[in-house]
Amino acid sequence: MRYVIIGIGPAGMAAADAIREIDEKSELVMITSEEVAGYSKPLITYFLGGKVDEKRMFYRFPWCFEEKNISVMTGTEIVQVDPNEKRVISKRGEEIPYDKLLIATGGSPFVPKIEGVEKEGVFTFTQWKDSKMVASYIVENNVAKAVVLGGGLIGLKTTEALLELGLKVSVVELADRILATTFDKKASQIMTRALQSRGCEVYTDDTVVQVKGKRKVSKVLLKSGREIKTKLLIIAVGVRPNVGFLEGSGIEVNRGVIVNERMETNVENVFAAGDCAEFRDPSTGESTNIAIWPVAFAEGEVAGYNMAGRPVKYQGGVPMNSVELAGLATISVGFTNVEDNGVEILKYFKEEENVYRKLVLKDGRLIGAVFVGDIDRAGIYTGLILQKVDVSSFKNDLLREDFGLVYLPKEYRKKLMEGELKVWLE
Amino acid sequence: MKKKKILVKEEYCIGCRLCEIYCVTAHSESKNLIKVFRYELGEVAPTVIVEEKEYTTFAVQCRHCEKASCVQACITGAMHRDNGTGAIYVDQEKCVGCWMCIMVCPYGVIKRGVNKKKVASKCDLCVDREMPACVENCPNEALVLTEVGES
Ligand SMILES: Cc1cc2nc3c(=O)[nH]c(=O)nc-3n(C[C@H](O)[C@H](O)[C@H](O)COP(=O)(O)OP(=O)(O)OC[C@H]3O[C@@H](n4cnc5c(N)ncnc54)[C@H](O)[C@@H]3O)c2cc1C
Numbered sequence: 229m230r231y232v233i234i235g236i237g238p239a240g241m242a243a244a245d246a247i248r249e250i251d252e253k254s255e256l257v258m259i260t261s262e263e264v265a266g267y268s269k270p271l272i273t274y275f276l277g278g279k280v281d282e283k284r285m286f287y288r289f290p291w292c293f294e295e296k297n298i299s300v301m302t303g304t305e306i307v308q309v310d311p312n313e314k315r316v317i318s319k320r321g322e323e324i325p326y327d328k329l330l331i332a333t334g335g336s337p338f339v340p341k342i343e344g345v346e347k348e349g350v351f352t353f354t355q356w357k358d359s360k361m362v363a364s365y366i367v368e369n370n371v372a373k374a375v376v377l378g379g380g381l382i383g384l385k386t387t388e389a390l391l392e393l394g395l396k397v398s399v400v401e402l403a404d405r406i407l408a409t410t411f412d413k414k415a416s417q418i419m420t421r422a423l424q425s426r427g428c429e430v431y432t433d434d435t436v437v438q439v440k441g442k443r444k445v446s447k448v449l450l451k452s453g454r455e456i457k458t459k460l461l462i463i464a465v466g467v468r469p470n471v472g473f474l475e476g477s478g479i480e481v482n483r484g485v486i487v488n489e490r491m492e493t494n495v496e497n498v499f500a501a502g503d504c505a506e507f508r509d510p511s512t513g514e515s516t517n518i519a520i521w522p523v524a525f526a527e528g529e530v531a532g533y534n535m536a537g538r539p540v541k542y543q544g545g546v547p548m549n550s551v552e553l554a555g556l557a558t559i560s561v562g563f564t565n566v567e568d569n570g571v572e573i574l575k576y577f578k579e580e581e582n583v584y585r586k587l588v589l590k591d592g593r594l595i596g597a598v599f600v601g602d603i604d605r606a607g608i609y610t611g612l613i614l615q616k617v618d619v620s621s622f623k624n625d626l627l628r629e630d631f632g633l634v635y636l637p638k639e640y641r642k643k644l645m646e647g648e649l650k651v652w653l654e
Numbered sequence: 655m656k657k658k659k660i661l662v663k664e665e666y667c668i669g670c671r672l673c674e675i676y677c678v679t680a681h682s683e684s685k686n687l688i689k690v691f692r693y694e695l696g697e698v699a700p701t702v703i704v705e706e707k708e709y710t711t712f713a714v715q716c717r718h719c720e721k722a723s724c725v726q727a728c729i730t731g732a733m734h735r736d737n738g739t740g741a742i743y744v745d746q747e748k749c750v751g752c753w754m755c756i757m758v759c760p761y762g763v764i765k766r767g768v769n770k771k772k773v774a775s776k777c778d779l780c781v782d783r784e785m786p787a788c789v790e791n792c793p794n795e796a797l798v799l800t801e802v803g804e805s
Contacts, residue, residue: 242726270729274750280730284748287731522727522758529726550757557766559757603756604765607723611760632762633714634705644760645662647717 229254231535232316232324234306235332236260237269238521239502239528241288243330246532248296256298257324259316261305264356266290269334270521272359273382277389285356306333309477311495328535331474331485331493331500332528335467335519344439350461353386365460372396374460375448377436379406381551383464384423388553390462391426398429398456402465405432410549412564414577414584415598422554422582436461467519469504482506484517489541491531499535501527509544518547546613550603556582559606562596562613564588571595574627585627592620605632611644612636656801657740658779660789662712667704667796669711673788674700677715680780680787699768701777702788713788713797715777716763718742724755724764733774740803741779749773 231247233240236258247256258265266288274280293300301324308317315325337352339345349369351362365371374390376383379401390397399406405416406423420430431450438449439461447457469484480486480494484506491499491507502524508515523545533540548561566588575586581601587609588596593616597609608631612619617640619626625635633641675687677700682690690698702715718741724733725742732748733755735741744755751772755764767775780786789797 268729268731270752271750280750284730287729521729521754522723525726548757550753552751552753557753559753561757603753605762606753606757607755607759607764608762610758614760630706632703632705634707634710634712645714645717647720 230325230327231256231330232326232328233258233330233332234260234316235330235334235502235504236262236265236300237332237334237502237524238287239332239334239505239524239531240330241266242525242528243332243499243501243532243535244293244296244298246529247536248298250533250536250538252297256296257301257326258293258298259301259304259306259318259324261303262355262357263303265300265302266293267356269354269356270385272353272356273385273389275356276359276363276386277392279389279392307473309474309479309498311477311479311498314497327497329498330491330528330531330535331471331479331498331504332502332524332531333470333473334503334524336470337463338466338468339463340435340465342436342439344441344445345463347439347441347445348443349441349445349459350439350463352463353382354467362460362462366393366395369444369459371459373456373458374398374462375400375436375456375458376462376464378462378464378466379403379430379432380409380464380466381407381549382467383462384419384553385551386462386464387423387428391428391554395460396427396429398431398458399423400431400434400436400450402435403432406430410547410564411558411560412586412598414575414586415558415560415564415600418582418584418600419553419556419558422556426554428554467503469506469517471504482515486515487527489530489543490534490539491527491542492534499531501531507542507544516544518545520547520549522548548610550606556601557599557603558601559599559603560597561606561610562588562594564596564598566590566596574623576627587626589619589623592618594619594626608633608636615640657718657803658786659718659800659802660715660777660779660786661798661800662714663796663798664710664712665796666794667712668794669704669706670793671704672791672793673702673713673797674704676787676791677702677777680783681778695768697769699765699775701763701765701775703763713792714761714763715788716742716779717761718777718779723758723760727754727758729754739779739781741781742776743778743781744774744776746771746773 268287305319373396485500503519506517530542546562572589583601586598732745
């Protein structure tokens with residue numbers, strides 16, 4: 229048996245661990261187009277901001293792969309998958325045979341068509357090498373001011389790092405508020421104020437239409453007509469699944485690679501997981517592509533077990549994220565922006581302390597939660613969301629300051645305490 | 655592998671909070687109860703949580719789950735299982751305080767650390783002691799240590 233995994237992110241690494249849990253001996257090859265394997269992508273903003281050094285960037289150190297008898301091929305971009313011959317082909321022309329293949333290629337940043345976008349000083353921000361390039365560009369060009377296009381999580385985490393470095397930052401967001409896809413209006417407003425209080429400018433309902441300068445960026449022109457002087461433009465408007473190289477392979481792709489609850493694609497012996505995969509839920513027929521670390525990890529693990537012959541099913545996850553910006557911790561879980569009739573909203577806001585909590589209920593169940601400022605015990609709510617617990621009997625306790633396990637129905641608490649509930653996203 | 659596990663017996667808990675006091679002492683610099691409460695409270699906090707509602711009360715700390723969602727969600731690799739003890743620890747050097755673990759722990763037993771480092775803080779089953787401090791000092795056996803798994 230020969231396993232091949234394309235991609236060394238959380239999905240690929242969790243899959244490799246799952247395979248090795250069952251099968252210690254078979255050949256296992258992991259391939260990445262990047263020069264470094266085993267680092268953590270979400271840490272690249274911390275690296276730029278100087279919060280994490282070279283050594284702490286590694287989620288897995290290179291020798292951990294060796295220890296598990298995994299061969300790693302870095303700097304190897306796969307350009308074709310050939311299921312008939314059961315091999316993948318690299319840009320350099322290497323042919324790598326497989327018996328079981330996992331596609332865990334994650335996503336690539338999307339770059340909108342903007343006049344002048346090819347100038348020096350324009351960067352996307354999703355790989356360690358981006359972080360290193362931006363860091364040296366700032367030093368070499370004495371950059372004191374940056375523009376970040378995109379007020380989503382990646383854009384704002386990058387903003388945070390730039391502020392940390394003492395730069396002035398302007399965030400430009402096309403939607404009417406930052407964090408529009410993950411957080412609700414109130415949370416966006418609180419975060420906007422927090423960023424502004426740190427000297428960051430936030431422009432919403434706007435976008436960059438032109439990058440000016442000779443060879444290098446000197447200013448950007450916004451749709452609103454405003455011009456901002458800057459030597460650095462970071463583009464963080466979204467990430468798209470890396471699936472282009474699958475064209476012609478016969479593997480079914482929609483937004484991402486379509487997989488079932490075992491992370492199998494439509495092609496035998498080919499699996500997919502993580503940001504590049506689109507999970508089609510057999511119970512609803514709906515498919516989702518939730519591009520977050522825990523989901524990538526969970527899907528990768530399910531894929532790994534199934535590849536090694538242990539039948540495990542993925543139950544599906546919900547979007548969720550946690551981030552600390554401008555000194556404010558925030559968590560958002562599930563569906564936080566729904567406003568149709570059947571939905572009940574519970575919330576409170578303590579303005580002086582910037583503390584905000586909102587819960588979204590539907591049909592007696594919790595479907596979403598937002599926390600700003602005070603995130604303590606947020607996971608209890610996540611548990612209720614994932615386990616689809618009927619919360620109607622203790623609805624009025626949900627926002628108590630001392631809310632905890634003691635307010636949960638005894639039956640649920642007992643199961644939880646005895647470790648009988650599956651809290652792992654699998 | 656034999657694994658230590660603390661059982662929570664809510665029917666025996668009297669809410670005396672001694673577990674909290676001994677937890678914080680065991681994890682302090684001085685290990686001295688009086689000094690801890692005088693000088694060290696900005697540095698350490700208990701990792702066991704006592705909950706109370708009417709006549710129900712119990713203490714709960716990290717369950718060291720078989721499949722732990724905090725490990726799954728951790729973006730740094732700081733949250734990890736120790737192969738020797740089977741318990742789950744936070745590598746304080748690696749943790750960046752992104753709070754993904756707080757977001758997913760269904761027990762709500764991971765806290766933001768109180769000291770300057772601002773990293774995740776949770777029960778470590780008192781690694782350097784035979785018996786976890788909370789269990790040892792519970793007067794009513796509402797926290798009990800067992801061993802699970804094969805030896
Ligand atoms: C700045 C930043 C901050 C983030 N912060 C968070 C956060 O706080 N919380 C959170 O949940 N998520 C966060 N994310 C998202 C998270 O990083 C992703 O969801 C996760 O990394 C996806 O894992 P994956 O294994 O599917 O893919 P990736 O981690 O993207 O890994 C893909 C791998 O595939 C390789 N690859 C791609 N194409 C090819 C090819 N053709 N040939 C060979 N190799 C290839 C890549 O080199 C890489 O090794 C963040 C992302 C970024 C960029």
